[in-house]
Amino acid sequence: MLERLGEVLRKATDKIANAVFLDKGLVDSVVKDLQRALIEADVNILLVKEISDKIRKVSLDERVKDVDKKEHIIKLLHDELVAILGESKKIVLKKGEQNRIMLLGLYGAGKTTTVAKLGNYFSKRGNKVVLVGLDVHRPAAADQLQQLADQNKLNCIIDKEETNPVKLWKKHEKEIKDVDIVLIDTAGRHTLDSSLIDEIKALDKTIVPTERILVLPADIGQAAKRQASEFQEALDISGVIITRMDSSAKGGGALTACAETKAPIYFMTTGEKINDIEEFNPESFLSRLLGMGDLQALVEKIKSVTGEDQKEALERLESGGNISLEDVIAQVKSMNSMGGFDKIKSMIPGFSGMSAKIPEGALQNQEERIAKWEHIIKSMTLEEKEYPEMLEKQTSRIARIANGAGVHTSDVRSLLKQYKLLNEMVKGGGDFGDMSQGMSQKQMQKLAKKFGKIKKIRF
Numbered sequence: 001m002l003e004r005l006g007e008v009l010r011k012a013t014d015k016i017a018n019a020v021f022l023d024k025g026l027v028d029s030v031v032k033d034l035q036r037a038l039i040e041a042d043v044n045i046l047l048v049k050e051i052s053d054k055i056r057k058v059s060l061d062e063r064v065k066d067v068d069k070k071e072h073i074i075k076l077l078h079d080e081l082v083a084i085l086g087e088s089k090k091i092v093l094k095k096g097e098q099n100r101i102m103l104l105g106l107y108g109a110g111k112t113t114t115v116a117k118l119g120n121y122f123s124k125r126g127n128k129v130v131l132v133g134l135d136v137h138r139p140a141a142a143d144q145l146q147q148l149a150d151q152n153k154l155n156c157i158i159d160k161e162e163t164n165p166v167k168l169w170k171k172h173e174k175e176i177k178d179v180d181i182v183l184i185d186t187a188g189r190h191t192l193d194s195s196l197i198d199e200i201k202a203l204d205k206t207i208v209p210t211e212r213i214l215v216l217p218a219d220i221g222q223a224a225k226r227q228a229s230e231f232q233e234a235l236d237i238s239g240v241i242i243t244r245m246d247s248s249a250k251g252g253g254a255l256t257a258c259a260e261t262k263a264p265i266y267f268m269t270t271g272e273k274i275n276d277i278e279e280f281n282p283e284s285f286l287s288r289l290l291g292m293g294d295l296q297a298l299v300e301k302i303k304s305v306t307g308e309d310q311k312e313a314l315e316r317l318e319s320g321g322n323i324s325l326e327d328v329i330a331q332v333k334s335m336n337s338m339g340g341f342d343k344i345k346s347m348i349p350g351f352s353g354m355s356a357k358i359p360e361g362a363l364q365n366q367e368e369r370i371a372k373w374e375h376i377i378k379s380m381t382l383e384e385k386e387y388p389e390m391l392e393k394q395t396s397r398i399a400r401i402a403n404g405a406g407v408h409t410s411d412v413r414s415l416l417k418q419y420k421l422l423n424e425m426v427k428g429g430g431d432f433g434d435m436s437q438g439m440s441q442k443q444m445q446k447l448a449k450k451f452g453k454i455k456k457i458r459f
Helices: 004-018 022-042 045-059 065-087 113-121 141-151 165-176 194-207 225-234 249-258 282-289 295-305 308-319 325-337 343-348 369-376 382-386 395-406 409-426 440-452
Strands: 099-104 127-131 155-157 181-185 211-217 239-243 265-269 276-281
Touching: 004 022, 004 165, 004 276, 022 045, 045 065, 065 249, 065 282, 099 113, 099 165, 099 194, 099 276, 113 127, 113 141, 113 239, 113 265, 113 276, 127 141, 127 165, 141 155, 155 382, 165 194, 165 276, 194 225, 211 225, 211 440, 239 249, 249 265, 325 369, 325 409, 369 395, 395 409
Parallel strands: 099 181, 099 211, 127 155, 127 181, 211 239, 239 265
Antiparallel strands: 265 276
């Protein structure tokens, strides 16, 4: 996600901070790199020029000494980038009454998938949620929404017989009276034409939504400004969700374009999995680009993927209790649920740029490895399960366990190595050098403490 821009920003701040003298040549070099990266990210060229001019102006101010000037320029760069990303705004759920969130957008924006992701997001946080499919024009819309709901154990209302979305809503409105959050999928068009405007206005009048959210794909870049303005004028949207932020170099254009239209960004999606959605915060987003991590987003992502079967393991890890071999499997499964280390590395302070040091292929999905580990544990005696440390130098025991599980001895040693790493992380002694086995929630907390000096996070 905008990795090129993040890399340039980190190098620019390092170059300024480490410079003995801030001469014109150095500043010009930094500004040119910055301009190129921002334009590649599809940020409006006028905004790029504005930031460049401000940096040059500060660097030429003779009244400010070099040390203060360096800090001033870095802070200026940070503040200007945050400003062009817009203000931070969240969906505030109303207590004691029903929250009706209606999603709008053109064809291909990802509304239906986003409805399901939002449903999962709010459901994981203790809300009673229902998805309602009001896209009666796209033949596969109802089936897609129902399939996503079934896969993620979400309640869903669709009606393939009804061809009028207003009538469909009225017909099923009684079924949602006891629900906290109603997430409504509406129809799209290739353009915001009069028929779409009439339809969404009729729905708006009937449903009276608490939030009207526009869904925009990141790959439309600065065209997001036009779409946001048109929908804003037609229906007074309350916020935006940017989709496909994981695959678009134009993400910067979509983000800054929304800020220019004063349409706050609530969420962004970063992949195809149900948990690939996160709240958008300009400060946190920039922090990740600069390699400083985003611990709050990491905690939220952990909450989204933690299932009931993992809570006991998490409690043991959190309390610093005895770690079991089952905990090792649980922590790798949770990593896979979050999309692997590639999905969260930008959230961990100190890990920017470290991916080059991680062996190629080491971060791939590990279902096969997990299956082997589960067979290995079944082949162990009760004593071996409770005290895996005893196996470290017991070659004959390892060979017996491997034969019983139908795996290689290297697979047994791999499990023991991960067990040792997890124990070291819980005790605060891990060196974080071997990331190839995945990381647990507790590991990430220890990691965050080491780099960020934060207080203990409780779930």
